Amino acid sequence: MARPMGPVRLKKTSPATLAVGAALCIFILYFLIGSSSPDFSASRKATAAAHHLSPPTSPFRRSTGGGKPKPPPVARYNLNNVTITPDPLENRENILLLTPMARFYPEYWDNLLRLSYPHELITLGFILPKTKEGNTATTELQKRITKTQKYGPEKDRFKSIIILREDFEPPLSSQDESERHKMHNQKIRRAAMAKSRNSLLFSTLGPSTSWVFWLDADVVETPPSIIQDLARHDKPVVAPNCFQRYWNAEKKEMDERPYDFNNWQDSPNAQELAKQMGPDDILLEGYAEMATFRSLMAYMHRDDGHRHEEVPLDGVGGAALLVKADVHRDGAMFPAFPFYHLIETEGFAKMAKRLGWQPVGLPNYKVYHYNE
Template structure:
């Protein structure tokens, strides 16, 4: 309101401030004259107050009204009045920007990390330890998991670990888009180590695995991905820089060598992934003789392919950057450019050139003129899960060890019994000897020295007992040595 019509007594109507002296004489020609009578003024004021009250109540009602939120008021209703203002429905992608280069982390190239899971609860924590350690910028990696036909707690544990990962305090820890895909295929084949690696089950098992991989990839691959990394959750040891290490080679498809550690009695280590190989004439000739749906699998005596395997070419001191052209690839750890998958290369769930799954993938990539490479001296380590044979063997060894220990124990007990039952002739003999000596001493020396000879006697009694203890100990120690040498000869 303008101050013009204020009726306050100390206000000045002409707007000029008067001098501060109170007693200044003034005629004041612009004297204020109220236009309305005082009662009318009062009425108007009352009305104003009432209206303000009503407005206040109305506003209060709106604010507190159940369901009404303050937000639309504050945002003036423009942004939130319809959600379509916020929804983006059109996306534009230029695929030539996501070709994949040797130094992807500098160009912010996104990687899709795919991990198919089935009853993998026991390996998940190990896998997440690897996720924590990757040096490739985490926000550029999108994770996609396919959980299928699992009977254990894989799914709840996975979501729990992922939630923790995304909520990590460290801003460098959380990953990009995370998808957990739940799809059951109806598992027809048992998944324990023995049946998993049995020859007869291989073809159908691998076709099912291929199907799972394809579902995962087709659901998770996006137009913004430059790379796709396939990783099994049961990898125990791998360099933290594996993504950069593989990427640096700038190949369309690249795999490291996969070995696994073994207990000492089995040789300490062993090639694990036999699916990475170079094609051989023998195998090609063999393929021609097989029927359309047959699948050649590596590592079984049934198909002698004489192929050079990546795994067997490992030299622990070899150059880790050495490359080898391969035709079939193993699925433990595959880094591939996304364009390979975009152009249609997938994991054949049928017999493609007599191969399925990852080996078929390698074959198909080759067929489309992509480079498929393995690194024979760059090794990652698969978890060692003892096979049924190994477990049996270990049980046998354990039994043997127990039997031997029992035998030891019995032997010792027997010795003890003998000692207890029969008085030790040694001590008796010692005693006799000292007695004789004493006698001799007595004869020689004076009779006052009788007391010292008795104390000597007790010392002599203790010594032989200690002696026997030492003997039994060395015996126990000697046994394991023979055990080891026996195992060593068995190995050879």
């Protein structure tokens, strides 16, 4: 037989528990109500309006309360006030340093840190593929960025850094030097490179940018003063000569050899080849199967030549390239399609010339490519 239950006694809730519960309820209500209204704080407006890349992009949102919030600020930029001079250091001109990156080389980053141009005037922009190698490179890049920007000395920290990821599939599964330089891979490979360069350029070129410095991720050695050195020529497009250091087995010592063959002066033979091509065919440089007989800046170097000697160019490479921002603002980009039978950086040189900007090269001013 079941026994009747006695009276149930409830445990008295302590005042501390009630206080914690009340605070939690207030926090939840604040979060739900506050998150639905836009943040138009004065500090946020000031930061957005002063951003060197673009105007603020916060939309005007309807208020959930009774009042009408103020719209985001309108930013005004006068491009006539942006100087592009042979002495960017004296005039404190902003540099946009852009690098398409498939692999991360520590030597590349170490070289960046050695640049003598004030880092607070340099914005870095990167674009990486969505591949396994690209993921690894992104991780390593972010580690170096954190180390420099958060923990490094003030002089090493850059003005800002932007990282983009490609939104298309890479045409080649491998980035090995032997694979990416095969002739039959060039059109699809360089078309993809052109798309990356354009995405990076159009996403980062800001209204205060004076110069755009293109530097490949596998260029691991440049003079620290390269930005000032190239800018002093006051040319719209300036290309140094790209070499590669290697172990010479015959001499039993370190040696160097020309690397970038896309800096060239056109030839009648190349022009004749172009006339015989279909509309979707491209001319390539550095391949025996397509003898263009162009004059290559790689072979114009002289040990006794003046470091700042200039030569006019009809095609340029992208290993290292200083461009006045106005050239890109005028519309000169990197064609991912045959443009006068040229593509990517060589097509860019042709486009710049068509817009009235003459590229020049410095055969005796050298930078160095990584040797795989």
